[in-house]
C-alpha cells in the first residue's frame with residue numbers, strides 16, 4: 001500500500017492506496033470506485049440495491065483529542081462527559097474502515113445517508129433506497145428534516161426495545177445494584193442523561209465551511225443542542241467552543 005494519505009499526497013486516491021482490510025470489510029452491496037463528487041477521491045458505490053433504513057458502521061478510526069487531528073475530513077467528533085470532545089479519526093486509511101471512503105454530498109438533495117450516533121459511536125443509515133450505480137453520500141443535517149427525524153425516532157425505539165429486552169434486563173441485574181442504591185449521575189426525570197453544552201458555545205452555532213471537505217459545502221446556522229446518551233444525531237461541535 002502507498003504510505004501517502006490523501007492529505008499529504010494531494011494526488012488522486014486510487015484503489016492501490018486502499019488497505020486490504022478495508023477492501024475485505026466492504027459489505028457485499030458496495031464497491032470503491034473514483035468518486036463523482038470529488039475527482040481526487042475514491043467513493044463508495046452501490047453495486048446492488050440497498051434498502052432504505054439500512055445501517056452501516058461503526059465508523060472506525062483512531063480515538064484522539066481534537067488538537068491531535070490534522071485533517072477534519074475523515075473524522076467525527078463525539079462528546080464524552082468525562083473526556084470532552086474526542087475525535088474518531090480515519091485520516092490514516094490503515095486506521096479506518098470502508099466508511100472512511102463515503103464522501104459528503106454536494107447538497108442535502110443528493111444525500112442518501114445520514115450520520116447517527118449511538119452511545120458515542122458513529123453509524124451511517126440510508127435515508128432512501130440506493131440503486132446500483134449510485135454513490136453513497138452522507139450529509140450533516142438534523143432532525144428538522146422530517147425523514148431524518150422519523151428515521152432517528154425509529155432507531156431510538158429499536159434501541160429502547162433492545163435495552164428493555166428480557167436478556168438485557170437479566171444482564172443488567174447481574175451487573176448493577178438495584179435502582180434504589182444506584183447513584184443518580186446527572187439523570188433527568190425521563191432517564192436521559194444531559195450533557196453540558198461545550199465551553200464557549202452560545203445558543204447557536206454557525207457552522208463553517210468544512211476545510212478540506214467537498215468544495216462549496218456550507219452549513220446553515222443550527223442550534224447547538226445538548227444531547228442525551230443513546231441514539232442521537234452526532235452532536236454539533238461548536239466551532240467557537
Ligand SMILES: C[S@+](CC[C@H](N)C(=O)[O-])C[C@H]1O[C@@H](n2cnc3c(N)ncnc32)[C@H](O)[C@@H]1O
Pocket residue numbers: 072073074075076077078100101102103104138140210211212213214234235236237
Ligand atoms: C467523516 S465526515 C464526512 C467525510 C467525508 N468523507 C467527506 O467527504 O468529507 C467529516 C466531516 O464531518 C464534520 N464533523 C465531524 N464531527 C462532527 C459533528 N459532531 N458534528 C458535525 N459535523 C462534524 C467534520 O468537520 C468533517 O467536515
